[in-house]
Amino acid sequence: MDFSPNPLHDDIRDSVRTLCKGFPDEYWMEHDESKEFPWEFYNAVAEGGWLGLTIPEEYGGGGLGVTEAAIVEQEIAASGAGMGGCSAVHIGIFGFEPIIHHGSKDLKDRFLKRVVTGELHTSFAVTEPDAGTDTTNISTFAKKVDGGYLISGQKVWITKAQEAERMLILARTSPRDPNGKRTAGMTLFFAEMDRSKVSIRPIPKMGRNAVDTNELFIDGLFVADEDVVGEVGHGFRAILGGLNAERVISANAALGIGKAALRRGVRYANEREVFGRPIGKNQGIAFQLAEAQIRLDAAEAVVQKAAWMVDNGIPCGREANAAKYLCAEAGFFAADVALQVHGGFGYGKEFHVERYFREARLMRIAPISQEMVLNYFSEHVLGLPRSY
Amino acid sequence: MKIVVLMKQVPDTYGERRLDTQTGRVDRGSSEAIVDEISERALEVALRYKDSHKGTHVTVLTMGPASANAALRKGLSMGADAAIHVLDDALVGADMGQTAAVLAAALPRNEYDLVIAGNESTDGRGGAVPAMLAEHLNLPHLSFLDSVELSVGEVSGERVSEYGSLDVRAPLPAVVSITERAAEARFPNFKGIMTAKRKPLSVVSLAELGLGPAEALAGARSVVLCASARPARAAGTKIVDEGNAGEQLAEFLAANRLI
Numbered sequence: 273m274d275f276s277p278n279p280l281h282d283d284i285r286d287s288v289r290t291l292c293k294g295f296p297d298e299y300w301m302e303h304d305e306s307k308e309f310p311w312e313f314y315n316a317v318a319e320g321g322w323l324g325l326t327i328p329e330e331y332g333g334g335g336l337g338v339t340e341a342a343i344v345e346q347e348i349a350a351s352g353a354g355m356g357g358c359s360a361v362h363i364g365i366f367g368f369e370p371i372i373h374h375g376s377k378d379l380k381d382r383f384l385k386r387v388v389t390g391e392l393h394t395s396f397a398v399t400e401p402d403a404g405t406d407t408t409n410i411s412t413f414a415k416k417v418d419g420g421y422l423i424s425g426q427k428v429w430i431t432k433a434q435e436a437e438r439m440l441i442l443a444r445t446s447p448r449d450p451n452g453k454r455t456a457g458m459t460l461f462f463a464e465m466d467r468s469k470v471s472i473r474p475i476p477k478m479g480r481n482a483v484d485t486n487e488l489f490i491d492g493l494f495v496a497d498e499d500v501v502g503e504v505g506h507g508f509r510a511i512l513g514g515l516n517a518e519r520v521i522s523a524n525a526a527l528g529i530g531k532a533a534l535r536r537g538v539r540y541a542n543e544r545e546v547f548g549r550p551i552g553k554n555q556g557i558a559f560q561l562a563e564a565q566i567r568l569d570a571a572e573a574v575v576q577k578a579a580w581m582v583d584n585g586i587p588c589g590r591e592a593n594a595a596k597y598l599c600a601e602a603g604f605f606a607a608d609v610a611l612q613v614h615g616g617f618g619y620g621k622e623f624h625v626e627r628y629f630r631e632a633r634l635m636r637i638a639p640i641s642q643e644m645v646l647n648y649f650s651e652h653v654l655g656l657p658r659s660y
Numbered sequence: 661m662k663i664v665v666l667m668k669q670v671p672d673t674y675g676e677r678r679l680d681t682q683t684g685r686v687d688r689g690s691s692e693a694i695v696d697e698i699s700e701r702a703l704e705v706a707l708r709y710k711d712s713h714k715g716t717h718v719t720v721l722t723m724g725p726a727s728a729n730a731a732l733r734k735g736l737s738m739g740a741d742a743a744i745h746v747l748d749d750a751l752v753g754a755d756m757g758q759t760a761a762v763l764a765a766a767l768p769r770n771e772y773d774l775v776i777a778g779n780e781s782t783d784g785r786g787g788a789v790p791a792m793l794a795e796h797l798n799l800p801h802l803s804f805l806d807s808v809e810l811s812v813g814e815v816s817g818e819r820v821s822e823y824g825s826l827d828v829r830a831p832l833p834a835v836v837s838i839t840e841r842a843a844e845a846r847f848p849n850f851k852g853i854m855t856a857k858r859k860p861l862s863v864v865s866l867a868e869l870g871l872g873p874a875e876a877l878a879g880a881r882s883v884v885l886c887a888s889a890r891p892a893r894a895a896g897t898k899i900v901d902e903g904n905a906g907e908q909l910a911e912f913l914a915a916n917r918l919i
Contacts, residue, residue: 279730283737283853290847321850334854 275576281343288344291320292351297624300356303482304627309435310482313353314360318390323364328372331384337583338517341366342524342575349528350535352624355631356482358525359431363394366521369514370440370460374502379462383438395439395465397427397488398511405644406660407442408454408508412490414443414461420496421445423463426489429638433472433486436465442507460507461495469493479630516592517582518639523575523592523599526635530568530603533628537561537610540623557613564606571598590653597645600635607632661713661810663706664767665740666777666790667699667722669731673782684884685753686783688725695731698778700738700845702838705808706776707739707846717741719772723751723762729861736856737848743861750866755882756784760792765869767797774815775835779804790837800830806841817842 295313303310317323326341327333334340344365348357368387371379386392403409412425423443433439439462446457465472471489502510538561541552551557575595581588607629611618618625636642650656671677675691703720710716720735722728723746732743746766754762767775775797780787794801805817805828815836816829830836848856866872899908913919 279733280853280857282730283733283848283856284850286734287737287848287850287853291849319849321852321854325850334850 281340284340284343285347287320288322288347289351291316291322292348292353292357295351295353295357297352300353300482301621301624301627304356304479305481307481307484309432309484310356310360313357314390317361318364321388323361323390324388325365326372327368327384327388328380331380332388333384338366338520339579339583341517342521342579345521346524346528346531349525350531351528352532352628354529354532354628355480355525355634358528359480359483362521362525363396363432364390364392366514366517367394367396367440369517370501370510371462373513374460374510375462376498378498379501383462393432393435393437395430395433395436397430397433397439397441399427399429401426401428401487405640408448408458410442410444410458412441412443414445414459414495416445417494420494420499421459421461423461423493423495424491426487428487429475430472430486430488432483433465433488434474434484439463439465440501440511442511445504445507455508457505458507459504460501460510462499462501463493463495464499466493478633479627480634516578516588519592519596520575520579520582522635522639523571523578523595526596526599526603526632527568527572527575528603529628529632529635530564530599530606533603533607533610533625533632534561534564534568536623536625536628537564537606537613540610540617541613551613560609560612564602564609567598567602567605571595571602574598589648593640593645593648596640597642600632600642603635604629604632661709661716661774661812662719662772663709663716664719664721664772664775665699665703665706665735666763666775666793667703667720667731667735668696668778668781668783669693669722669724669728670696670781670783673697677783679887679889681887681889683753684887688727693727693730695734696778696781696783697845698781698838698840699731700734701840701843702776702778703735703738703740704843704845705838706774708843709810710739719744721763721766722746723754723759723766725752729863732861733856734848736859736861737852738846739852740859742859745861745863746866746869747863748866756786756788756792757881760789760796762866762869762871763789763793764796765871766864767793773832774810775799775833776808777835777837779837779839790835794835797833797835800834802828802830802834802836805836805838808836808838808842 322344324333325336325344329335345358364387383392398407400410400412402411412423414421414423441461441463442458444457445459448454448457469490469492473487475485475487477485541557541561542550544551578588578591578595581591610625611629614623614625617623647659651658671686671688671691672694678687678690680687706718710718718740719742720732720740721744722731726747729745732745736743744766746762777790791801791803802817804819806820808817813832814829815832815834819826819828897912899905
């Protein structure tokens, strides 16, 4: 691996950092409290052209890879925007991988240009209340009708459904065959979020409140044949390809939150004086912060390797999963330390570390729980028997 | 319209800046290198004209060490069309006179209508390079402009002095320097960064400008006799109000000839 400075990456980092300066911690606190979608931020990111980062150049995008998308999301999170900022733009920056890699030319022609301009808002609808991480057990069903499919079922934890015009939705087109391959028979659709067929209920939650998370009740939603992504019955393959990349990018968001928290922790430890001296002079405080930095640095080294492997087409389930695990832990540790260093003021909202803490906690659950990462390692890296 | 903007890379204005007390030069290793904000504002003036006048061509020009490449790249990302980097080991420690002479040699007379520069950099703070450059080029110079208006064949603007403001104008080609009031700079967006990769950035040495090291350095007119670190700031005077703080304040101000 080459760790020498990369001018393009430096330029991307600088530019995103400058853009984010226009949206300080106070902006994100307000939106976290009001639960209003951060439109000003979204529009600024779209106007800057960032939503086209991984979209192929022929559709007006930048044609860049996971490494660059990860840099953008880490910078957004590290600005103090946290997951509120990342989730507002994530699908635009990276969510169209299934269409880019598996979609028909017609699908790409119709939609990709509108991703770049920021006009097209999309949700990613895979998880179901009765299936959770057991994706092959989903029960949302797409019944073949003339010219397309009728989808009925339920989805949960669907980000940005309130704003979305379309959703990438995974549904069964044939029931799970007890004797066949579990992943067979699922199809990915790029369906319209038709409010007359989909009822969207927001889920009250602990953090990341600037962006809505929802439950969807779908009843007879029509999707045309031409809106199928990839092959009918092979939808799992279409989403599987992007999972390692997704791990790498979310790991970077977790690192970003950790960096934002640590920055505040260090500043406070330098400025806050108790017993006539800055509290950072106490090793009990300083060591916590130092350890948080070391953990972030170590996690970053692993996630950089994983990003490089994804972009070079090298299988990296091990590295991407490890990166997700380590970054989520390091980000949460840093947020917890920052809160501790702030003492009572950290529990209050004024210094923003409680918001980072709530969002860093999310990263140990999403997009995949730490326990499922450990399951992956047990089974696929260590060769232990599958536990579920 | 062809516009050349002078860009300078400086140590981070908001970081800790150090002088190498042995050589009297800026210690470039002690802080992050950034594009001087005033250079970005100068570029913004040019880009605003370009935004509303198709066919305008903006070139950014710098003289500096290899790292100054980043300043030019930022200029291209912001929207400049081309960049020129004068890079030569013989230029290490160049003073304002040398800098102006080299920049003048890098500006062939027929390739620009206007040169825009910041009024002074945040590191050297000499504030004389634009004027020296105009002298070398034998062109009119409008300095310290708070605003710039461009039209075919003429540049004009407002120059504020201690006693009032002047409306000044000059026929093109000309050299102008701007103050921080002239424009708020844009920052590069993703498209800008991606298209910048395809824009020409030429690196030229003194020899390529037709200058020998001796020639370039012959103009050295300033010599650093000594350099020393700034003394630590002494503690200020604290006035505690015991009923006569107003009087004490007035005495303090009077003693320091502030009132």
